[in-house]
Amino acid sequence: MDVLPAFLDYLTRERRMATKTVEAYGSDLSFFLAFLRVHMGAEPSPALLADVRARDIRAYLAERRREGLSDATVARILSSIKALYRWLDRAHGVGNAEVGYLQGPRRPQRLPRPVSIDAAKDLISEAENEPDQEPWIGARDAAVLSLLYGGGLRISEALSLTGADVPAPERLRIKGKGGKVRIVPLIPAVRDAIHVYADICPWALTRDKPLFRGAKGGALNPRLIQGLMQRMRAYLGLPDTATPHALRHAFATHLLANGADLRAIQTLLGHASLSTTQVYTGIDSSRLREVHAAAHPRA
Secondary structure: OOHHHHHHHHHHHOOOOOHHHHHHHHHHHHHHHHHHHHHOOOOOOHHHHHHOOHHHHHHHHHHHHHOOOOHHHHHHHHHHHHHHHHHHHHHHOOOOHHHHOOOOOOOOOOOOOOOOHHHHHHHHHHHHOOOOOOHHHHHHHHHHHHHHHHHOOOHHHHOOOEHHHOOOOOEEEEEOHHHOEEEEEOOHHHHHHHHHHHHHOOOOOOOOOEOOEOOOOOEOOHHHHHHHHHHHHHHHOOOOOOOHHHHHHHHHHHHHHOOOOHHHHHHHHOOOOHHHHHHHHHOOHHHHHHHHHHHOOOO
């Protein structure tokens, strides 16, 4: 069995991971298997991988670290190696207990950096009224930013919408990372922003074509929205962290600060794991203390 192609096929077909994620696994593991080919003096078959010891993997990680890789990258590489071994164990009965006990460097947790409520409102308003911009383009930009902040969408998800999503539904069906589908409620302000744009867009918004268009009628390039945010944050005096994704962070953070359930936020964001969503609890610990004090029966 050719191990790497079989594992990547599993990630694509069964785990339904995004193409870039599968490519990242492929890159990490191809270097690892090439190292084993030299280090072990044989082709890395399942039998050989079963005989790999923890010291062999440590030797590989030390070699990569000498290349100047960061702790975060080394930790990611080890995570890829562990994922390969878990698959080998489940799918082919090739166990290796030593690998499971390996620990990589600790990665410092980076908290999301959302924009404030006022900043989110200002960004949407200024995008709609940007000087020297055609009205339909301003309406388009406001609609996109409204989806990021009002619906918690990733920019790729917002730009994946088609003319079939007009008129905007109260519950929007979104296909997110790894092909996972979730339902996102759209508040009236977001639906109104989409309708304003759709009514004045000069291009025919047919069901099979992108909803958001560039100036020449093609699909809107996400770099244009990133450039828009760059101009807006300079005008509004916002930090460099005020990116399109910061509006999605703001969606989650502001819901949590107003008492939303963490599980509900996980579902709305399309996170596979609750631990991914829990990072938002570190942003407003004072608010969480207030909720705890108000809700705990012994408070």
